[in-house]
Amino acid sequence: MSAAAELKPKAIQADVAEAIAARREYSAGFVTDIASDTVAPGLSEDVIRLISARKGEPEWLLAWRLKAYQNWLKLTPPDWAQLKVPPIDLQAISYYSQPKSHKDGPKSLDEVDPKLLETYKKLGIPLQEQAMLAGVQSSNIAMDVVFDSVSVATTFKAKLKEAGVIFCPISEAVREYPELVQQYLGTVVGINDNYYAALNSAVFTDGSFVFVPKGVRCPMELSTYFRINEKNTGQFERTLIICEDDAQVSYLEGCTAPQRDENQLHAAVVELVALERAEIKYSTVQNWYPGDENGVGGIYNFVTKRGECRGANSKISWTQVETGSAITWKYPSCVLRGDNSIGEFYSVALTHHRQQADTGTKMIHIGKNTRSTIVSKGIAAGHGQQSYRGLVRVLPGASGARNHTQCDSLLIGSHCGAHTFPYTEVRNPSAKLEHEATTSKIGEDQLFYLRSRGIGEEDAVSMIVNGFCKDVFRELPMEFAVEAGKLLAVSLEGAVG
């Protein structure tokens, strides 16, 4: 692997130098003391060229970005979701931000900015992972930390490399494994897929790249923490995970964000590719800043996540716990192309105060005997608005397709809303599908029983909610399951009484 310093573009152009100067002025208002490299706000072809040049990208990627930008100009923001989205000024967003310490190229973990480690500590990153950051290699979780837009530290690389697994920031993958990236990037979520995906394709700065070669079972869970830590900096991560024949990987994504008053846009794209008999498990705990109880501030989380089961007998499983963000617009999907392939979606989404979520999944059955399972649990409290929106589509060739969907909503308080919009489209007479949905409030009798056993109201509600979500929590890796339970309890504080 080359040192960071060698990977820089040979000549930094004049406009880049200018941009760096602009960034210095801009850095005055930062909340953390890490001096960041930030490009002045605004979106144009020049900004895209600048991002590409800063990252030393090959010509084909720049061309791809520019094509995505041209597509994006023709698209309009989606308006079909059950969401009230205030107009977003995309010209007020800065499209590139890089922690300054990266410029000096930390060659080992010891060189990671201590301020950065301090921030993670405040955000409550488990001690185990802190230790890992400090270089204590006793745990089995590898982590690619994204602080703002550039990965600054990667652990366990050697161990993964030994197994043949590539796990690195996508910008590094572009340099080190350009053929792989070029072969797969944009093949699951195309550059004109939707407004936010096109925007991401044009301006994405970083994200993770995972490649698990034939027959390899990834020796550990892979984990990435995304954080937004810079005022007015939209985050446009791009994640690409590829599992070749008979390969397996489990990927954990979690995010927390420091408190802000201004809305911040997060428009990530995640692409998964599973070849023959491959298995990908993707778990998310999303806890971006949700805004205060009056709906001021908070993250806009407009994410496109899609996996494609290309090979026969492959499997993709999405698990998500969504408690944060002011607005969530997210539909992790599975395209079941290979015969006998399996798609799964397990979701808990919670909206409190003025949060809004329109989330669900799409299962596209193309291959024969494809199966999918959807379990969605929505909880609405305060003035929160919660929608499940899901599509199950069975194409004419998908004989023997099977789907089971269960989506339940729980309402806490009389000012919230819970909505269900399931689309089912069937064009094959041998398909079997079931969809069940219920909406109810917390059972008075359950609450009464717990209270009579001496449990406080808030704890009782939290206990019932945890039980409601159990079907999803048990799909999460252990570390996340614990965190998810705590998150729900914290997020529901003040919802009753």
Place this chain on the structure above:
Amino acid sequence: MSFFDTSRLALPADEQERRQAALERFAAEGFPGPRLESWHYSDWSALAEREFPLASAGAEPSFTLDTVQPLPLRPVHTPTPCPAFALDALNLAFATEGVEKTLQGQAQRPFAIVQQVTGAQTMRHLRHRLALDVGASATVLLWDAPGAGESETLLTAVLQLELAAGSQLRLICLQDADAAAIRALHLSARLATDAQLELIQLDFGGRRVRQELDIHLDAPGAVFRQAGLTALAGRSQVDQRSHVWHNAAGCESRSDGRLIAAGRAKAVLNAKVQVQPGAAKTDSETRIASLLLSAGAEIDAKPELEIYADDVKCAHGASFGQLDEAAAFYLRSRGLGADEARQLLTLAFAQSVLDQLPLDGLRAWSEQKVRALLAEQPA
């Protein structure tokens, strides 16, 4: 757009003006298509190219009915303010006849409204208003009957229902239009305290059919029950959208939709229940069951819930399946032929709706319709 000329209707000037405004609205929006979220599965935009002269008003049905009491079509001259839907606007622009009636007491014989277009390549627009007085009860059959053979016809109908406190209406909407027929029905109902609307929908025909239901449960105790059977073959496309509004506390809605598609038919059902703030103790259940009988057919189901109150019990379910092979095998082992076994099982699937029908003759006739579905495609 020569056929969009309302002056041929020879109406008073002010009414002519209102109709012209409605027509302009329709012309601006055009025939709807998938660019509207509520028209996700149907595209009528190609109809803009066709020409349909107005059928002559006052045409009587081409047959007589004996078990029911026909409600004759009368001229209607009082269009309401311009509606939101494009097809409603089209209806408003041209509708000059319909049934307007207030029903009182307990009606013994069922009433019937017959809608028919007999002239080839023509269009007809009807506007009905039925009101039920306090405590009244009645059964009404709205029959969209065949009449123009193989030629294309366009019929739009708007039916407004007002159910006063404690009244009960059983409405049977039978759509059996010609294979080339284009039909749009918009039914809206307002239910007062303890009023009950029981709706039985049977859809067997039509090339392109769109049905919109807006049911408002406005006062406590209002009940809406719906049983729908859509059984299609050939190239029929029936797209149903229903929106039940729980506007008051303590109302109930139950819906059971059965969809069968054979040949290259397409059945769409979008059933939405919306519980407004304050509508506590709402009890709502929507069931959709679908049966695809052939590889070229398509069924799209979308049961929706939109809930803004917490003390509610709402559920919906949708299922897709096929005829049970084990059951078919059992029937064959008892000596039934393969076709007969499939017919019987298909009929069993539709039975929960057919059982609701109060008229024996209509039930027997509907059963034949369901059995005939399989005729064009042997097992």
